[in-house]
Ligand SMILES: Cc1cc2nc3c(=O)[nH]c(=O)nc-3n(C[C@H](O)[C@H](O)[C@H](O)COP(=O)(O)OP(=O)(O)OC[C@H]3O[C@@H](n4cnc5c(N)ncnc54)[C@H](O)[C@@H]3O)c2cc1C
Ligand code: FES
């Protein structure tokens with residue numbers, strides 16, 4: 317109980333002292349009001365949730381979310397885009413790989429709010445309507461998977477790997493795909509799929 | 520994860536003020552280390568100051584050398600055309616670290632300040648003076664395979680896990696800080712600390728200071744190699760790493776610069792070996808001697824005795840590759 321009180325007091329303190337920064341980052345009238353008035357739970361939730369503007373697979377989403385939500389959890393739990401997988405949640409496996417402004421990242425180690433104003437592409441956004449992305453087709457053709465859990469991350473990573481210019485040899489593919497772990501050990505077939513797409517031959 | 524307030528300042532001054540006003544505030548850059556630690560309850564800031572919108576992402580080059588903004592991504596730095604040409608050692612070290620995805624998130628400032636990967640630091644049910652001062656060091660008598668062989672203390676035998684820092688050490692980089700009392704520049708060798716009796720402090724950065732960037736002087740050391748030895752061939756932290764840089768005139772070493780990673784609480788610069796190498800002819804025998812000399816003062820623990828053999832061999836091998844004596 318005592319602990320609860322201190323944390324509320326210090327939060328109020330924070331609001332009073334830092335309106336400048338807070339105003340820049342969050343909804344201004346709410347923050348200012350909270351700083352002036354007595355603390356109240358309703359305001360607390362309004363302030364703790366942070367506005368988020370984000371484009372995912374071409375659609376714009378506006379939300380107010382708890383800043384603790386990772387980009388991965390935002391995609392899966394808020395947008396129900398469950399194609400992106402949670403393997404480890406600590407940056408160690410690559411199952412959560414998505415593209416942010418065209419660059420591959422681990423969505424489990426980024427807060428959703430840190431991606432405000434950015435464009436995210438997930439595995440759901442890769443195909444062109446009913447037509448699979450060449451990398452998706454190549455994974456099917458080469459059996460680049462067994463259980464499939466790592467596959468969305470592998471495919472997102474593979475697309476970026478070629479785009480970055482790091483798929484010139486099998487050795488280079490393996491090195492620049494090392495952030496995607498496959499417990500089923502489908503690596504040789506994954507490398508074959510990437511090699512084929514890189515080569516531009518029909519898949 | 521504990522609740523926190525989230526702010527996103529757009530100017531360095533505002534970011535520093537945000538720390539000054541709240542002792543529980545912390546900067547977040549890429550988040551690849553801090554968020555990991557927050558999920559595990561090892562770090563629990565009350566306020567997260569997202570510095571990603573500060574204008575600190577530029578890489579500039581002049582006669583003196585390079586200036587690199589603290590928010591430059593590890594991937595952008597490694598792939599930068601002039602860095603690859605003029606400072607390939609730095610590029611190699613960055614590319615040896617983490618994964619392509621993580622390098623697209625990790626920043627220069629965050630990499631400098633990444634915490635140790637000691638498993639006792641990570642396991643909140645274990646003692647660790649770095650995580651909880653006064654609780655003891657679990658690694659000292661525990662499973663200490665990854666741990667230090669230089670500069671450790673009875674309070675902490677953890678190592679600095681960064682690859683980038685090892686290259687920066689060999690390249691005499693300078694860390695640029697900005698804080699409430701103004702700006703200061705600190706040579707990388709003085710930036711990270713040895714554990715002593717304050718292992719909770721990894722570096723000399725002040726509580727409210729922001730790393731704004733690093734500078735790296737133009738280097739005459741053209742023959743370089745970053746060698747990283749790890750348990751698997753990629754995406755793993757170093758057991759031992761070596762940044763070797765040589766200035767050669769034919770087969771004569773004009774000057775050498777050498778630093779090791781994975782062996783101490785800070786990047787371990789080998790100035791004595793550098794002096795020994797200067798003026799000598801490159802040869803396998805010389806590089807073997809250099810490795811042996813580098814081990815002076817090394818001390819192993821129960822599970823990391825292999826490093827006493829691995830480290831000198833790695834130094835010899837890195838120098839052989841850097842000098843062109845053997846192919847990478
Ligand atoms: C699975 C995995 C494998 C990895 N493998 C390697 C590896 O092999 N080699 C290697 O070197 N690294 C490795 N890393 C670590 C990675 O390089 C670091 O996590 C990364 O460099 C940290 O940068 P960041 O920007 O994400 O830092 P953050 O997590 O954002 O911050 C880290 C710390 O620095 C502080 N900070 C950040 N920027 C500033 C600034 N400008 N001024 C003051 N303080 C600041 C933060 O407050 C925080 O305390 C690995 C990480 C993971 C998760
Ligand atoms: S879930 Fe993100 S890397 Fe494993």
Ligand code: FES
Pocket residue numbers: 460461462463464465466467497498499500501502
């Ligand atoms: S297919 Fe099963 S983990 Fe990769």
